[in-house]
Structure formats: C-alpha cells, structure tokens
Amino acid sequence: MVEATALFRNAAGIDTAISILKQRFGDRLQTGASVREQHGHTTTWIENQSPDAVVFPNSTEEVSDIVKTCAAHKVPVIPFGTGTSLEGHVNAPAGGVCIDLGQMNRVLAVNEGDLDCVVQPGVTREDLNTHLRDKGLFFPIDPGANASLGGMAATRASGTNAVRYGTMKDNVLSLEAVMPDGKIIRTGHRAKKSSAGYDLTRLLIGAEGTLGIITELTLKLHGIPEAITSARCSFPTVDAACQAVMTTIQFGVPVARIELLDAMSVKAANAYSGLKLPETPLLLLEFHGSAAGAAEQAETFGEIAEDFGGTGFVATASTEERSKLWQARHDMYWASLQLRPGARGISTDVCVPISRLAECVTKAQDKAAELDLLAPVVGHVGDGNFHTLVLIDMDDADEVARASQFVGWLNDLAISMDGTCTGEHGIGQGKKPYLVRELGDATRYMAAIKAALDPDNIMNPGKIV
Template sequence: MVQATALPRNEVGIETVLGILKQRFGDRLQTGQSIREQHGHTTTWIVNQSPDAVVFPESTAEVSEIVKACAAHKVPVIPFGTGTSLEGHVNAPAGGISVDLSQMNQILTVNSEDLDCVIQPGVTREQLNTHLRDQGLFFPIDPGANASLGGMASTRASGTNAVRYGTMKDNVLALEVVMPDGEVIRTAQRAKKSSAGYDLTRLMIGSEGTLGLITEVTLKLQGIPEAISSARCSFPTVDAACRAVMMTIQFGIPVARIEMLDVQSVQAANAYSKLSLPETPLLLLEFHGSEAGVVEQAETFGSIAEDFGGVDFEATTSTEERNKLWQARHDMYWASLQLRPGASGISTDVCVPISRLAECVTAAQDKVAELGLMGPTVGHVGDGNFHTLLLIDMENHDEKAKADEFVGWLNDMAISMDGTCTGEHGIGQGKRPYLIKELGAATTYMKAIKAALDPDNIMNPGKIL
C-alpha cells in the first residue's frame, strides 16, 4: 500500500464537533469502525485513512450546519459521493468528518425545453439517465464507475463520451456550494452562457472538495440522438490503432466515442464479459446523429481504418449488441483485475496531445515489458487519454518498486509531451508531486486561492496541494 502521510489531528476540535453533531444528527452520525473504513479510500493501493465519523445530511441547510460546526472548531470536512475515486480523494489524513451525500439524491427539476436539469449531488449518473430516458434526454459523461454527479463534478470527471461531449467542466451550468465558512452560494444562473464575473463554477469543478462542498448541480443535457450506431475494428498493432484514431479526429468525424483496448484488455473483456472478440488491439466506436449521418460517419471511419490495416470492421445499430459492448468497456477495470487474481490495480491516467498518442502508448507498453510488469491498457484515445492498469502483487517489494518507477516515468513522459499526469482521475493524494512538475509556479497561486477561501484548511485537507 502507498502510505499517504498522516497530518496533525486537532483532537479537541474533533471531540467537540462529534458531540455537537451527535446531538444534532442522532443516528445519522455514525462512528463504527467498519463504516468509517468504508468512507476512507478503498479502491486502489493507497492506504485507507478513515474519518472519525460519517454524517448523512439530507439538505443543503444541514450541510451548511455541519460545515459551520467544523469551521468553528477547525475540523476537517471530507465530502463523500460513492467512494469510487482512484487517488485517495475521500481519505481523512487529519481525521475529521466524512459528509456522505448519498441521502441527497433527488432529481429536483428537469427543464426539458432548456435541455438542463437541477440535481442533488448524490444522484448517480445511471440514476439520472434512467430518469431522463422517457423524455428523450441523456447526460453524456460516463466514468467507468456509477459515480455520483457531485463527485464527478468535484474531480472534473469524463469518460468515453468526452471526445464529443466534453468533460464535467463543459456540462455543468451552475453549482450550489457550501463554502468553507458554511455560507451557501450559487455560482451562476441557468443561462447557457455568461460573462458575469469570475467563473466560480469552473473553479469548483475539479477542486476535489478542497474549496467547498457541492450541494446542487445544474447540468446540461443532450437529446437522445435520432440514430446511434456502434462499431468495432481490429488492428495489427496498438500503434496502427492509435494512428487510425489520430486521423479520425483530424478528419473531423464527430465520433461520440472512440476507445482502444490492447490485446490483454481484449482478453480480459472476453473472459469477464463472455465475449469472443478477436484477440488483437481493438477500437470500439459509437456514432450519434441522423440515420443517414451515422451511416456516413461509420463509412468514413471504415475507410480510414482500412488505411491503417484495420480488419473485422463491424457496425451495428442493435441496442442489445451495443449495450453489451459498452457494458464490457465500462467493466474493464474489474475485468482487468481478473487477469491476475489477488493482484492490486494501479491505474495511470495520462493524457497527451493526440499527435503524441501512438508514441506515448507504445513507449508505455515497451516500458511495462522492460520492467517485467503486467499492464493492460485501455484508452479514451480520441482525447489522447489512456489508462495502463498495473497489476501488482503488493507483497512483492520489487514489483512495487517497479510499479512506482513506471508511474513516475509515465507521468514525466506525458508532461514532457505537453500532456498531463491526469486526464480525468484527479490529483487527490496520489498525484500531488506530479502536479508541481506539471504546472510549476501556477501551484503557488492555487495555494493562495485555497488559503483565501479556506484559511484553516478544513476542506478535504491533504488533497491536490
């Protein structure tokens, strides 16, 4: 396990706040060891740092009360959505109160005429899309997990549809936020665009709960396209697949999704999701548009793919086949873990300018081989973002050292290519050293903003900065 540094605890403050919250929230404040551990980090090799208690508010006013109590006694507040983050975002290195937002899971308003909706932060992406389906609408952002939308906003999440629809930063119109002093603000109105003052919406998105706690999200929605078709195509090498992607993007085909699986990932998907995909590097695509439009897009892609040695090109508009393929893609994290039972997963998350994609993926695979590691790779390749998932025996110190070496080497390489160490997972605890390598002096001003808004550093301390 990666030992995240523990921070000094304010024992007196924590005791006081526990007393206040116990009296106010009764059974909605939980302090059992098991529930506290569930609310620390559980998904990757970062060590679990449990909060002192978990509280389950049911309204913005209750969140404000909690934050005010914590602010008065300088006690950490750690927002919790579904706990699916990969970089230790929900850990409590200085103890404090985990604010579990799962009870704030109401879809408040769907403004179908305006293609937007207002939701509470605990609503999950699947819950929202199930609710929207009958109205012919959907919300496109889809990280692998069925995460909460508040958490997705906090980490600037994206997923397979980002190549066409953007990330959370592009799909949130406004936020309600409980600030570190407990005050409640709205960051924007519901207009589709605005030049009114500093963009606090975007400042909060990706701030990982360190500047405030999101209690309401106004999201842009999309109409379900008239036609959706999926396609898959196999390639002789990862390099060939990446080059086909680069050409597709440069050609301006408005693909909705374009995902790559390397050979090991295809094998994992076949085993886990009971598929029989050809075991070579694979691209999965989706096209959204009119009936004629999706046919045109698929044909144009098909001829690009051919130029790069693509074979077994198959397109389908069958909903069942499509769903099976994309469910398999969303299950890749779990499928890949099965390639080496008992191993722990360490997911990398670099994102580079697309002209460097083939070079970066190929170099990563060579490095994994050189180190003798196992690292199936999948990617949101249309955005230049890919995940090599190292499968590591945590009892083996040599392997762990090599994994550390790989992660550092890959992040450094992506940064040297004018890319980022994190395309969508966030900084959390795990990537803090790389943020400084990536953005240098800019982090000084991030710290100044943090200090101005949260002078006592109570909001999710030990993350990002």
C-alpha cells in the same frame, strides 16, 4: 508506494465537534469502525485513512450546519459521493468528519425546453438518465462507474463520451456550494452563458472538495440521438490504431466515442465477457445522429481504418449488440483482474496531445515489459487519454516498488510530451508531486486561492496542494 503527507490532528476539536453533531443528527452520525473504514476506502494503493465520524445530511442547510460546526473547532471536513475515486480523494489524513451526500439524491427540476436540469449531488449518472429517458433527453458524461454527479463535478470527470460532448466542466451551468465558513453560495443561474464576474463554477469543478462542498448542480442535457451506430475494428499494432484515431478526428468525423483496448485487454474481455474478438489492439466506436448520418460516419471510419491495416470492421445499430460491446468495455477493470487472480489492480491515467498518443502508449507498454509488470491498457483515445491497470502482488515489496517507478515514469513521460499527469482521475493525494512538475509556479497560486478561501485548511486537507 505513494504515501500521504502527514497533517496535524486536532483531537480535542474533533471530539467536541462530533459531540455537538451527534446531538443534532442522532443516528445519522456514525462512528463505527466499519462505516468509517468504508468512507476512507480508496481504490488505489494509498493506505486507508478513516474519518472519525460519518454524517448523512438531507439538505444544503444541514451541510452548512455541519461545516459551521467543524469550522468553529478547526475540524477537517471530507465530502463523500459514492467512493469511486482513484487517487485517495476521500481519505482523512488528519481525521475529521466525512459528509456522505448519498441521501441528497433528488432530481429537483427538468427544464425540457431549455435542455437543462437541477439535481442534488447524490444523484448518480445512471439514476439521472433513467429519470430522463421518457423525456427523450440524456446526460452524456460517462466515467464508467455509476458515480454521483457531485463527485463527478468535484473531480472534473470525463469518460467515454468526452470526445463529442466534452467533460464535466463543459456540462455544468452553475452550482450551489457550502464554503469553508459554512456560507451557502450560488455560482450562477440557468443562462447558457455569462460574463458576470469570476467563473466560480469552474473554480469549484475539479477542486476535489478542497474549496467548498457542492450541494446542487444545474446541468446541460442533450436529446437522445435518433440513431446510434457502434463499430469495432482490430489493428495489427497500437500505433496503427492510434493513427486511425488521429486521422478520424482530423477528418472531422463527429464520433461520439473512440475507445482503445490493447491486445492484453482484448484477451481479458474475451474471457470475462464471452467475446470472440481477435486478440490484437481494438478500437470500439460509437456514432450519433440520424440513421443515415450515423451509418455514413461509421462507413467513413471503416475506410480510414482500412488504410491503417484495420481488419474485421463491423458496424451495428442493434441495441443488443451495442450494449454487449460497451458493457464489456465498462467491465474492463474486473476483466483485467482475471489476468492475474489475486493481484491488486492499480489504475493510473495520463493524457497527451493526440499526435503523441501512439508514441506514449507504445512507450508505456515497453516500459511495463522492461519492469516485468502486467499492465493492460485501455483509453478514451479520441481525446488522447489512456489508462494502465498495473496488476501487482501487494505483499511483494520489490514488485510494488517497480510499479511505483512505472507510475512515476509514465506521469513524467506524459508531462514531457506537453500532456498531463491526469486526464480525468484527478490529483487527490496520489498525484500531488506530479502536479508540481506539470504546472510549476502555477501551483503557488492554487495554494494562495486555497489559503484565501480556507485559511484553517479544513476542507478535504492533504489533497491537490
């Protein structure tokens, strides 16, 4: 089981900072045990490490005030969005003050002609797309959970649409952020490109709150496609499904989503979502474009799938049918838990070059079976990213040890294939050892950047480096 590195706790400084902030924020600063535990909540197996207080700012200036106070007393600051991260990002291993950005949830501007918008970090992706729908626009990054956009930027989120629209780093034009000294900076403007200086926008995206707190985002938008066609196809093996994916990408078919469910996941989806799919590896796809273009793309994939033993190919433009399929995909976490009622689901992710995907997934399945672990697989396989959800009894020390062995082995396998230990979950606390294995001496330069910007190590300490 992964444990966080112990950090020095500045008890006197924490007490002083909380006392000062309580005078300024009143009831918007909470120290109750349940609120603190909620904000140390982690959906992985790392123990809950609660902050000493949670404060709810309404503006960038208030975030700056909080950080300045904490910086003056060398108190850790942990940003919090919706708490959907998976690697202990919101834990407070040295205590400190959690800044919950949920009340900073306004869409500040939508520039329809320029296909961009400006939002506060607490806006969720679903709220933004609801706001944009009547304008014929949408924001494409879809990690599954209704995460906050600030958190999605901080963890460099990805998701089901990444194969066509890219990840969070590709869809943020610029940021406003509060830095470790409390200063407010803006990393750019609304121009679609810039060669002006260091790319601080990309430095903060994926920094997991360790270099600054994102307080405003300027995002790229896209027009809602004229037509959307979804498709599904079953395959005899995971290898056959992955080969079909690779060929589809190589043929240049502009697919918007390609999702893999292994046989175990399909079984779970059938039971949980009321589907009647063959319980063999399954690909779910989506195509965007004109009505004729989307239908043609789906037809091309159907022909490719047939070459790899694909059966039961069905394509549909029906909104109801599409929604049912994708809702089942998004419900996979809860569906998988029903495979072993009472078990804890530990989600981990890796990403490899698409040419190694079939081999990596197959080896992961074989290793889980060897260790006698139940570990259904789903993946955003269009870009080589997949997840295993290990279902374990946390009271069984031997099983926990085998699960930990599996997660470590899988990370090392992906790295050995010229891949990464995380395609989208981020490093947080849980994947720190694997980051060093993946990037070696490059992590020394990450640490140097962290030390230069945050010499007192108050910004979400204990994460990444």
